[in-house]
Structures are given as C-alpha cells and as structure tokens.
Amino acid sequence: GREGPLVAAATHATEAGRHPAMPIRDFVPFPGGIVPFYTDRAKTIQALGRAFQGARQIIVAIQRSSDVDEPGLADVYDVGVLGSVLTLDQLADGRWKALTQIHRRVMIKDFVGEADGYVADVEVLDEQPAPDVPDLILMKTKAYFIAHSFRDTIKQGYPRVPQIKPPFERIRDPGRLADMIASHIELSIPDKQALLATLDPVRRLERVGDLLQGNA
8 A cells, every 4th residue: 555755854964975875867856946756776765765764865866878777886977966855655556756855966976886775975066156147047037938938839829928937036046047947948868967067157057048049
C-alpha cells in the first residue's frame, strides 16, 4: 500500500563538504525552486533516506548521459545544486518521491556510489553579486512572455496579449530571474546545464534571452 509522506525537520547541515547525493537524468533544477524527484534506484533511495532522516542537505548531480545506471564522477556535470529534502514519500508503484527545495549551486569534486548510497564532496560556488540592471531585467522578462504567448498562439489558434504577472514583476535580481525563466522554458540538457554553470548573473540573463529568441 501507499505510505504517507514524512516531513523533515527544518535544520541545515554545513553546505560545503560531504553529503548524500542523488544523480538525476534528463532534468536540470535551478536554485529557488521546489522540485519533485522520482526514483527507484536503490543507492539514490538510500541517500535520500539518509538526508531526510538526518535533516541533512542533499547534492543533486545532473548526469551527462541518461544511459548510465551507476554514475561516477566522470558521468555527472561539475556544477550541481544543493537542496533540502522536504518530504519523502513511497508511491504505490514502488518508486520514491522526494520533494526538494533547491538552495544554491555547488561544484562537485567527487561523486561515488557507496554501500549506503551515493555521496558527493562539494565546494560552495561564490556566485557574483547581482548588479542593478532594471532595463535588462524588464527586457528579458517581456521576451519570455512574448515567446510563450507566441507559442500559445500557434497551439490555440488565436493571439494572446502578454501580461507580466507576479512573481516576475517583483524580481530585481538578474540571476534569480534567469533561473526562474530557465526552469520554465524548454531547452536541451546541455543548454540548461550551461545556464546553471554561468555564475555571472547578468551574463546568465543575457544567455537566457538569446535562448528565448531561438525558442520563439
């Protein structure tokens, strides 16, 4: 039968150093989001359990290829993310669902599968401070909504007037805006990973804008 969700304690471990880790395929999470992950991998389930029960954080590593079942360091991208497992829920089909808050980017120095699950050694990446670039922020926000309105027009057969709605209209941080848009648009895994690995917030938002133009 289906077990109910468990709720983690709201405590945090030291961010740098050794953590339980979770490899994921065909998806790139960005800081600021709450993401559901689904897995039936034994080592991933073990790592999630260790992170959850110990109220510890977990490293999410993006695989270079979805075909690798037992990834090592060479099989994951250098830049991953650090998150907290909020709930851990076993589904009726045997998989586990981990609702995870994504906090920040990290540099993965080692990634191995051990007897009690995957683990990673990481360094915290010092993301560059966000400058005040209101014109760039407004321009890229409008580009995002115009691109999505264009796609809706094609799908639905009638035009829509793009409206900038919360929370986008309140964002003043170019890096945060870039992460929000990147998490919503359809891109290849390498393109999304390249955005994740771009630490300069203005450059990241500019790259998002370039990719939006390609997608529109």
